[in-house]
Amino acid sequence: MQTSVLNSWQALQVKFMQIRDNKAFEWFVISVIVLSSIVIGAKTYDISPTALSVLAILDVGVTLFFLLEILVRMAAERKFWDFFKKGWNIFDFTIVVVSLIPVDDSQYALLARMLRLFRVLRLISFIPEMRVLVTALLIAIPRIGYVALLMFVIFYLYAVVGSFIFAPINEFLWGDLSAALLTLFRVATFEDWTDVMYETMEVYAYSWIYYLTFIFMSTFIFLNMMIGIVVSVLDEEHRKSMDEGLHESLDNEAKSIEQLHTEVSDLHRKLDQLLSQSDPKNR
Numbered sequence: 001m002q003t004s005v006l007n008s009w010q011a012l013q014v015k016f017m018q019i020r021d022n023k024a025f026e027w028f029v030i031s032v033i034v035l036s037s038i039v040i041g042a043k044t045y046d047i048s049p050t051a052l053s054v055l056a057i058l059d060v061g062v063t064l065f066f067l068l069e070i071l072v073r074m075a076a077e078r079k080f081w082d083f084f085k086k087g088w089n090i091f092d093f094t095i096v097v098v099s100l101i102p103v104d105d106s107q108y109a110l111l112a113r114m115l116r117l118f119r120v121l122r123l124i125s126f127i128p129e130m131r132v133l134v135t136a137l138l139i140a141i142p143r144i145g146y147v148a149l150l151m152f153v154i155f156y157l158y159a160v161v162g163s164f165i166f167a168p169i170n171e172f173l174w175g176d177l178s179a180a181l182l183t184l185f186r187v188a189t190f191e192d193w194t195d196v197m198y199e200t201m202e203v204y205a206y207s208w209i210y211y212l213t214f215i216f217m218s219t220f221i222f223l224n225m226m227i228g229i230v231v232s233v234l235d236e237e238h239r240k241s242m243d244e245g246l247h248e249s250l251d252n253e254a255k256s257i258e259q260l261h262t263e264v265s266d267l268h269r270k271l272d273q274l275l276s277q278s279d280p281k282n283r
Contacts, residue, residue: 019076035062
């Protein structure tokens with residue numbers, strides 16, 4: 001009896017796995033996530049009470065669907081805790097659990113609505129390319145941090161020099177360190193930086209050297225270094241994602257083959273029982 005129940009559960013797990021890995025199901029989930037985003041956005045408009053009631057029904061339907069979808073994905077795992085070994089699964093599970101917080105007229109209603117807004121982020125976990133982008137960005141942050149630190153040193157040095165030299169020309173732009181840093185950020189982003197340069201060139205004709213060297217280092221070198229780091233990490237994560245997808249596909253195929261072997265063994269056992277019962281010697 002216990003073996004039969006176990007075999008039935010394994011067969012059900014295979015079906016859950018097929019549903020989870022089905023592309024049509026994935027696109028349907030993505031469509032529901034988009035619908036959820038539209039429902040949340042529509043509530044920001046001044047609409048009729050009837051439309052609000054319809055949106056509330058849709059919101060409940062979306063919440064129940066997300067709950068069913070996460071349960072299917074959890075049931076598709078061979079072991080229950082395997083589901084929580086992946087960070088993106090924990091991310092989805094947290095969002096679904098938060099979505100179950102009732103939205104009513106209580107003091108937590110606004111918080112619940114704000115938390116439901118995070119359901120839009122589930123698009124990241126369902127679209128592999130977006131997962132790769134976010135993962136690459138998170139991994140690249142420590143490397144970018146060192147470049148940003150060096151960039152801040154350059155900003156700091158130029159800000160101090162600019163404050164000492166150009167403060168008498170324009171107190172608002174160069175009066176102190178913080179003002180000089182904001183001015184240099186304006187220069188680095190090319191926001192009317194020539195106006196700042198021409199103003200100082202009226203007093204110091206060669207002050208253009210200050211601006212051009214700063215732009216060359218801050219924009220052409222450091223920003224391109226950051227872009228290079230992100231592109232490099234993105235390429236690494238793309239390769240890892242392809243390898244993980246291949247391993248996961250092979251693992252799913254192995255599970256299916258193992259399930260088939262179990263079913264075949266069960267059929268052989270039942271066939272042997274039938275043959276033993278129909279054997280005249282056993283009568």
